[in-house]
């Protein structure tokens with residue numbers, strides 16, 4: 045039985061159906077155990093094998109384990125049937141599954157997915173389904189690091205596919221490096237996340253701040269920052285999926301908030317502070333992902349300032365929301381974010397201690413392609429006892445890693461939010 049490391053080892057999902065695509069790599073045999081582990085969570089598994097996969101493991105193995113006919117061909121038995129519904133099997137499967145997981149995913153199937161090719165059952169299903177997709181690559185280290193493979197992976201991630209990073213170590217080909225299929229428990233966890241089936245935040249009320257703040261200079265101008273709000277919104281969505289109630293205090297963003305969240309829109313750091321304190325009492329977890337202005341304009345003008353030479357702005361510090369929250373912490377779990385460009389670890393650790401945080405998520409915003417206004421992020425999560433490196437991945441996946449730390453902190457403290 046898999047231990048999901050979140051204080052609960054098994055989640056039973058009633059009548060969820062997952063399509064498990066097995067493509068042609070040495071690790072195909074590991075997918076047999078994956079069938080069992082998914083079934084342990086009450087998931088029905090429909091196995092689809094590529095032609096190459098059938099060179100490694102016989103369909104009979106998966107048929108016996110899953111209790112379902114294994115789909116091995118786009119033009120298989122179904123196509124011979126006069127009944128059109130069963131003849132168009134890839135569409136029928138596409139419409140009835142709650143998630144598609146491909147493990148192991150070869151370089152070839154990843155390339156097909158990234159380029160919209162639909163020449164066999166599995167790739168056609170990928171194009172046809174709107175269900176969440178989880179891909180667990182496994183291949184030789186050079187194949188994994190090949191530019192084409194990496195570009196294909198980036199494309200899939202950008203389109204919302206959950207990629208379960210391969211592990212590093214000894215590979216079947218005799219080489220050492222990244223490319224080994226991730227542990228089945230890790231893949232199961234990703235599938236459960238995609239299904240919205242991990243309910244380890246039930247009973248928690250998570251107060252999340254997101255986005256930038258705007259400090260007015262005059263009625264039309266403001267001091268802002270580059271935060272898009274994507275990280276905070278991903279945290280809100282992920283926390284909702286994991287069973288929490290979510291209060292999202294958001295600065296101005298172009299994003300659509302999750303419909304199940306209670307959303308409070310604010311503009312300035314002062315408004316954000318007031319919204320946080322108006323909702324702090326009922327919060328059991330506080331995540332401060334917003335990029336709050338450190339300074340506001342003291343001599344803000346009521347009328348539009350005309351251009352006439354140099355303009356002097358007098359700035360004064362905004363309220364330190366995190367520090368104030370820490371002073372009213374109680375049993376709450378409080379997580380801060382630190383966007384740093386230099387002395388990153390040292391600064392983050394200072395903030396962790398000085399603001400009595402349970403964890404701080406360090407964003408090194410000097411790195412290109414991640415952090416501000418990006419779909420992706422790479423962070424270090426610091427707690428009093430741990431430093432967890434989260435490599436570059438989608439903000440959705442980073443959000444889940446942050447929530448994992450919160451669940452762990454809650455379990456360690458032994459204090460229930462309920």
Ligand SMILES: Cc1cc2nc3c(=O)[nH]c(=O)nc-3n(C[C@H](O)[C@H](O)[C@H](O)COP(=O)(O)O)c2cc1C
Nearest residue numbers: 067068069070094096097150151152153182183184
């Ligand atoms: C012995 C052997 C092992 C292989 N292992 C892998 C592998 O681990 N990962 C991979 O991407 N391709 C591997 N390949 C290559 C794939 O089988 C090949 O690219 C095939 O066309 C994949 O087809 P599919 O993606 O439709 O399953 C291997 C080939 C052989 C002969």
